[in-house]
Amino acid sequence: MAALTAAVVLVGLLGVVNLLFSFGIIRRLSEHTELLDGFGRRPASEPIVLEAGRAVADFDARTVDGARVSRDDLAGTTLVGVFSPGCAACEVQLDEFVAYARTHPGGRRQALAVVVGSEAESASYVERLAAAAQVVREPVDGPVSESLAVRGFPAFVLLDGDIARVSGSAVGELPAAVAG
DSSP, X not given: OHHHHHHHHHHHHHHHHHHHHHHHHHHHHHHHHHHHHHHTOOOTTSOSSOOTTOBOOOOEEEOTTSOEEEGGGOOSEEEEEEXXXXXXXXXXXXXXXXHHHHHSTTGGGGEEEEEESOHHHHHHHHHHHHTTXXXXXXXXXXXXXXXTTOOSSSEEEEEEXXXXXXXXXXXXXXXXXXXX
């Protein structure tokens, strides 16, 4: 009988130890979940793209049509959109950007779309954007993205010459009517 009592006490103690370990694991998983949830977020104080009032840095790039584009070519009001294939928000904003660019004063020559990605993965974006904007395809941290201080996708900037007038992560953040 003593052996049976000892076995029951031992099983009970093992159950309590197991329960304590389980609570510890659950607590650690909660901490990890909080860390991972915050990992992809940028602080609200950190803009996704060049802030209004800031100047575009020097850049030199080629459009998919082979035309040269640089900061020196920015004149008047230029609309810029930066996209990355595989980005769900980019897919949602793409058609809205194309519609906005078609109504932008100066048309295609005053609209610049930057697609960050390889030729294969960005082909459909380039095709959809080409009718409404000049399109530059570049790798991550390419010259245009760097000059616009892009830290996320999609990113939109409305430039007056080489100075950002309005910027944000949604086409809806741009003014409804743009003065040319």
